[in-house]
Amino acid sequence: MGKKGSMYDQKSQVEAWRRFIATGEIDESVVRPEIARSWKRCRAAGVNPWSSDFPSMDEKLLAEKQRAYAHSLAANMPVMRMLVALLNCNVSLMDQESFVFGFQSPLSYYPRTFGTYVLEEVVGTGNATIVPYEKKPVRADGFEQYRAISQTYSGVSAPFLDNRGVYFGAMNLNNPFGMLPECALDMCATAVDLANELFLAGRGMRAKLSTAEFFKPLIRLMNQPVLVLDRRGNVLIANEAMHSYIPRYETFSYGSQSLSAYLSKKTGVKYVLESPVKEGEPLPVVFKEGRKKVERELALLHRSAVDVGNGLSFVVCVFDVPSVGADSSSKSGKGQASNGGGARAEGSRKSLGRASVKDVVDYIGESPAWGKVDKLVRKVAPIKTNVLLLGETGAGKEVVARALHRMSGRKGPFVAINCGAIPRDLFAAELFGYEAGAFTGAKEGGSIGKIEAAEGGTLFLDEIGEMPLDLQVGLLRVIQEQSVTRLGSTEPHQLDVRFLAATNQNIRCLINERRFRADLYYRLSMVEISLPPLREREGDVALLVDHFNRDLSDSLRLPCTPLPEDVMKALANYTWPGNVRELRNVVERSLIMAGEGAKVTLEDLPVHVANAVSVGMSFEGPALSMAAVAGQSGRMAPVGGGLPTGMYSPSAVFDRVGAGAYDRPSAMGYGYQESTPFGEVVSGASPYGVGFDAMAGFGLRAADEPSEHSAGWQSGELHSGQDQDAAFSVASSAGFPAGTTGAFSQDENVAEADRMRIVKAIRGADGDLLLAAELLGVTYAVLRKRMAEIGIRVKTSIEIE
Numbered sequence: 047m048g049k050k051g052s053m054y055d056q057k058s059q060v061e062a063w064r065r066f067i068a069t070g071e072i073d074e075s076v077v078r079p080e081i082a083r084s085w086k087r088c089r090a091a092g093v094n095p096w097s098s099d100f101p102s103m104d105e106k107l108l109a110e111k112q113r114a115y116a117h118s119l120a121a122n123m124p125v126m127r128m129l130v131a132l133l134n135c136n137v138s139l140m141d142q143e144s145f146v147f148g149f150q151s152p153l154s155y156y157p158r159t160f161g162t163y164v165l166e167e168v169v170g171t172g173n174a175t176i177v178p179y180e181k182k183p184v185r186a187d188g189f190e191q192y193r194a195i196s197q198t199y200s201g202v203s204a205p206f207l208d209n210r211g212v213y214f215g216a217m218n219l220n221n222p223f224g225m226l227p228e229c230a231l232d233m234c235a236t237a238v239d240l241a242n243e244l245f246l247a248g249r250g251m252r253a254k255l256s257t258a259e260f261f262k263p264l265i266r267l268m269n270q271p272v273l274v275l276d277r278r279g280n281v282l283i284a285n286e287a288m289h290s291y292i293p294r295y296e297t298f299s300y301g302s303q304s305l306s307a308y309l310s311k312k313t314g315v316k317y318v319l320e321s322p323v324k325e326g327e328p329l330p331v332v333f334k335e336g337r338k339k340v341e342r343e344l345a346l347l348h349r350s351a352v353d354v355g356n357g358l359s360f361v362v363c364v365f366d367v368p369s370v371g372a373d374s375s376s377k378s379g380k381g382q383a384s385n386g387g388g389a390r391a392e393g394s395r396k397s398l399g400r401a402s403v404k405d406v407v408d409y410i411g412e413s414p415a416w417g418k419v420d421k422l423v424r425k426v427a428p429i430k431t432n433v434l435l436l437g438e439t440g441a442g443k444e445v446v447a448r449a450l451h452r453m454s455g456r457k458g459p460f461v462a463i464n465c466g467a468i469p470r471d472l473f474a475a476e477l478f479g480y481e482a483g484a485f486t487g488a489k490e491g492g493s494i495g496k497i498e499a500a501e502g503g504t505l506f507l508d509e510i511g512e513m514p515l516d517l518q519v520g521l522l523r524v525i526q527e528q529s530v531t532r533l534g535s536t537e538p539h540q541l542d543v544r545f546l547a548a549t550n551q552n553i554r555c556l557i558n559e560r561r562f563r564a565d566l567y568y569r570l571s572m573v574e575i576s577l578p579p580l581r582e583r584e585g586d587v588a589l590l591v592d593h594f595n596r597d598l599s600d601s602l603r604l605p606c607t608p609l610p611e612d613v614m615k616a617l618a619n620y621t622w623p624g625n626v627r628e629l630r631n632v633v634e635r636s637l638i639m640a641g642e643g644a645k646v647t648l649e650d651l652p653v654h655v656a657n658a659v660s661v662g663m664s665f666e667g668p669a670l671s672m673a674a675v676a677g678q679s680g681r682m683a684p685v686g687g688g689l690p691t692g693m694y695s696p697s698a699v700f701d702r703v704g705a706g707a708y709d710r711p712s713a714m715g716y717g718y719q720e721s722t723p724f725g726e727v728v729s730g731a732s733p734y735g736v737g738f739d740a741m742a743g744f745g746l747r748a749a750d751e752p753s754e755h756s757a758g759w760q761s762g763e764l765h766s767g768q769d770q771d772a773a774f775s776v777a778s779s780a781g782f783p784a785g786t787t788g789a790f791s792q793d794e795n796v797a798e799a800d801r802m803r804i805v806k807a808i809r810g811a812d813g814d815l816l817l818a819a820e821l822l823g824v825t826y827a828v829l830r831k832r833m834a835e836i837g838i839r840v841k842t843s844i845e846i847e
Contacts, residue, residue, distance in 0.1 A: 059189040067095050075421050080180050081190045084171040087179075088192045091167040098195045101168060103161035111147035119148050121245035122217070124354040125237045126150045128261050129219060131350035131362035132268060133230060136222070140164060141215040144178060152350075158222075169193065173201035174218045181205050181213050182568050183235045187225065200226040204234040204568075206242070211557050211564045217241070228429055229267045231572060236263050239526055239565070255354045257300060258282040263527050271344060271365040277351075279305045279315035282360060286540070291333045291344065310334045310341050319361060323349050328366060408445045408626060410593050411586045415578040419446065426573050427453035432525070434510075434570050435548040437577030440627030443548035444508060446577060450546060451504040458503025458542075463496045466512035473517055475533055478524075484534025497530045497543060504544045510570065511551035511562060522566045545570065558815055580622040580629060587618050590626060594633040604637055609646050616651060619658040804829070804838055 062076040070089060072082045088095075112119060119139070126137040130150045138159060139148030149160040159174070166175035170192030176184045183204040191197045201220040205213055219226060219234050240263065244251045254260050258274045262283055265272045271288035275281060280301045284292055292308045306315045310332040323329045328345035335342060344365040353359045411420070426433060427450045435443040444462060451460040468476050479495030480488055497505055507513070513521070524530050525545055529538040547570045556562035580587065591609060599606040609617075613636070622628055632655055639650040648656040808818040819829040 056188055063189045075418060078190070080176055080184055081171060081186065083179070084166060084176050085192055087166060088170050093167060093170045093192060095170070095193050097193060100158055101162040105161060107145070108147060108161035111141065111145055115141065115147060118245065120355075121251065122148060122241045123150070124244070124255055124352070125241045125261075125264075126217070127352045127354070128264060128362070129233065129237055131348075131352050132264065132272065132364060133219065133221075133226065133233070134348050134364075135226060135230075136218075136220045138174070138218045138220070139215065140174065140218065142178070142213055144174070146174075146218075152348075170196065172196060172199065173203040173220070174216065177203035177205050177216045177218075178213060181207065181211065182571060183231050185226075185231050198223060200224065200230075202226060202231045202234045204231075204238045206238060207564050207568070209557070209560070209564050211554065211567075227269070228431075229269060232431070233264055233267050235569065235572075236267060236526060240264065252356055255356070255358065258360050259300070261360075266528055268364070270347075273305075273363040273365070275305060275319070275361040275363065276301055277319075277359065277361065279319055279361075281305055281308075288365070291342065308333050312341075318346070318363065319349075323347070331365070408442060408590070408593070408630075409449045410589050411583055412589060413578075413583040413586045415583050416586055419575060419577060422573075422575055423449055424453060426450065426575070428455060430454075430544050431572045432545045432547070432570050433573045433575060434567075435546065435575050435577060437548075437550060438579050438623075438625055439550050440625035441550075441577040441579055442626050443550075443577060444506065445626075446575065447504070447506045447508075447546045447548065451506075451544075454504065454544065456503050456544060458501055459499065460504050460506065461496050461500040462506040462508060464508045466509035470514055473514060474520070477517065478520060478530055479532040481532050481534035484532070488534070492532065492534070495530065495532065497524060497541065498532075498539060500543045502542050504546055507545065507547040507570075509549060510547040511549045511553065511556055513562075515561060515563070518563045518566045522563065522569060525566075525569050547571075554817075580625040587622075587629065588614060590629055591617055591633055594630050595637070598630075598634050598637055602634075602637060604642055607645055609636075612648055613646050613651065616648060616656050616658045620655050621658075801836055801838065804833065804836075 058073075058076045062073040066072050066077075066085055066089075072085065074082065077085070122139055126139065126148065127150055129135070129137045130152055134152050136149070136151045136153070138146045138150075140146045144164045146159045146162060146164055164172070164174045166172075166179075169175060171186060172191055173184050173186040176186060183202065185202045187200045189197050191199055199220055199222055201218060203216045203218045205216045207213055217234060217238050219230055240260070244254060247254050259282075261274070265274065265283065265285045268285050269287060271291065272285045273281070273288050273292070274283045281292055281295045281298075281303050282301055284295065289295075292305070295303050295308075304315060305318065309315070309318070312332045313330075318329075318331055321329050323346055325348075328347050329349075331344050331346050333342050333344065334340070347364050347366050349364075350362050351359050352362055411417070423446060433450060435446055437443055447462070448460060463477065465473075475485070475488075475493070475495070477495050477497060479493055479498055481492040482488060482490055484492065507521075524541070527538070528541045528543070530541060531538045553562060553567050557564045557567065580590075591614065595609060596606050598604075617629070617632070624631070632652060635652070636646045636650040640646045804818075804822065807821045808815065810818070810821065815829060822829060824832075
């Protein structure tokens with residue numbers, strides 16, 4: 047199976063898979079991190095890569111699940127049917143236990159996963175087995191699958207999460223015989239959003255489905271021309287690639303313009319609606335161009351009637367532009383591959399050979415750590431997908447963002463906006479733009495916002511964690527619909543903008559504190575790139591120093607003189623908590639202090655840097671541990687050697703909590719992320735972003751949860767209170783007494799020890815109470831209730847004693 051349009055090529059992937067099966071070694075430059083983690087779990091579980099066994103359908107359990115999730119099925123089914131019509135692939139729905147209880151397919155019979163548990167330890171690596179661990183949209187193609195029998199598959203999955211990031215299940219898209227288009231991952235995530243919307247609409251679901259407009263966010267993502275008709279052949283909606291064939295159809299009232307107005311005399315509406323369309327034999331459809339005699343032909347690949355319930359259905363037509371023919375005037379992308387996105391991605395990829403990052407300032411490095419970043423940047427750059435950049439302050443997130451734009455081939459501008467530097471009152475106007483008179487002091491004639499300014503290019507949202515919560519809703523809508531409405535206006539403006547975001551904060555902590563929306567995080571983090579701190583980039587300090595020396599000497603109009611060996615040694619030994627930005631500042635300072643014509647000496651360096659000449663030193667200032675920082679604001683902090691006594695580094699967390707709780711580096715907390723999904727449901731958690739019955743725990747009742755305003759509980763605080771009389775003994779992997787069951791003990795003799803265990807678990811989880819509850823072996827609600835009873839509160843800072 048070819049890997050056209052995919053992020054990784056087939057040849058490298060199959061070699062990496064064979065090597066892992068034979069030796070257990072992973073080529074991290076080829077295998078994506080989430081795939082590598084899954085392969086390791088499969089190997090540890092003893093999954094046979096050559097096995098062809100699949101579990102059998104459990105009809106009794108399937109019927110029980112479908113009854114329990116009836117409302118969820120009703121909300122998801124119209125969206126699933128639309129996906130089948132657009133992508134001609136299997137679409138399934140599974141719960142948090144990975145049981146597939148919903149299924150739609152273009153095939154007449156496909157029982158392989160329906161009515162079964164799709165578990166990694168049974169069927170190996172696949173999109174549906176990865177998503178419970180990753181809790182974000184994921185993709186698995188070809189030889190990324192662990193078992194050989196599944197290596198013709200291409201699949202994507204998107205999770206259903208509440209606004210705290212709790213996992214309830216997932217929607218899966220799979221093609222057993224070929225490659226899904228690049229847009230499939232975005233489409234799956236969008237489908238989950240639409241299902242959420244229908245679920246939350248309740249009785250209003252029928253009204254939302256009364257017009258095809260509801261599905262516009264889905265068809266807008268398709269690169270191929272897509273047309274949606276009613277049963278009589280009237281035009282309802284179309285995507286941008288189709289607009290040149292049915293010009294100005296939107297000027298007519300919804301559903302009033304017949305497709306016949308755009309067809310040549312050679313074809314008619316009946317021909318389009320009723321002629322058989324066979325697999326591999328597209329139906330030629332000839333369009334006329336206004337009053338001109340010019341005719342253009344499109345190939346109808348597949349046509350489907352999508353039943354959305356209540357006796358209403360839409361006819362979905364997906365076309366492909368012929369690679370040869372009379373369509374030279376088409377604007378919709380001649381010669382696109384029939385999978386819906388391969389040709390465009392490939393075209394962009396060809397431009398990568400000409401693209402260069404030589405003009406991107408400070409994009410420099412030869413270390414293995416930087417090499418991994420560079421390789422991923424070059425693979426991701428030509429694909430229009432949202433990217434989240436993670437790393438400590440000064441690690442070079444904007445530098446990498448500019449490199450992604452430079453290598454993307456996008457002709458529009460690179461527009462950067464610092465979300466932490468704009469006054470709250472001006473943020474909406476700055477981001478979305480405004481019309482004249484929208485507010486007091488608005489410019490005459492209005493103004494476009496940063497989003498529109500990036501049309502055709504890239505918008506870089508730096509310090510995204512600082513964006514006000516209410517504005518995150520608007521940004522989510524813009525990303526989902528690819529359109530923006532200025533303040534004071536009701537007219538949306540269509541966009542072609544790629545979104546890049548960056549943060550040095552612990553996003554999971556922000557989500558738990560309800561300061562950041564989980565659904566926006568998953569929209570922005572289709573691909574995550576974690577930037578290594580400078581202290582982990584062995585050998586890159588010398589390269590950067592040489593670059594800064596030449597660049598700054600030129601700008602300061604000073605002669606460029608190589609730095610002496612002892613200065614270079616000090617710079618190489620220092621651990622750079624401020625990373626590349628601090629290094630540049632130190633080089634500039636040393637050049638200024640040395641003066642014109644003089645060589646830089648150790649005396650020209652800051653004392654704490656110069657002292658590193660004899661031994662490697664860390665930051666001597668107020669370094670914060672990951673746990674401490676997570677409790678404060680979720681901000682990442684340096685975790686290099688030399689942390690003050692009592693501070694926790696990630697390695698200390700492993701030592702104190704147990705490495706079994708973690709198995710992978712992650713952006714969601716910078717340090718580490720849980721390796722198993724949260725299996726408990728929180729009562730009172732908002733069902734927003736959950737297309738399942740969150741209030742009933744996706745068919746399961748939730749435990750009672752105390753109010754955030756209960757006695758002893760104050761949102762946003764963590765410290766040990768004075769009321770420590772009640773005891774709390776639970777069984778867990780974090781070293782709790784054996785034989786306990788998770789019930790509360792009233793033995794006052796163990797109160798202090800249990801209080802310390804709770805605090806330690808919370809610190810070990812970087813302030814993530816959901817993960818802390820999992821480490822303790824209890825539900826989130828139980829942990830919260832007990833914290834309130836014994837006076838443990840979450841503060842904005844954690845003092846490690």
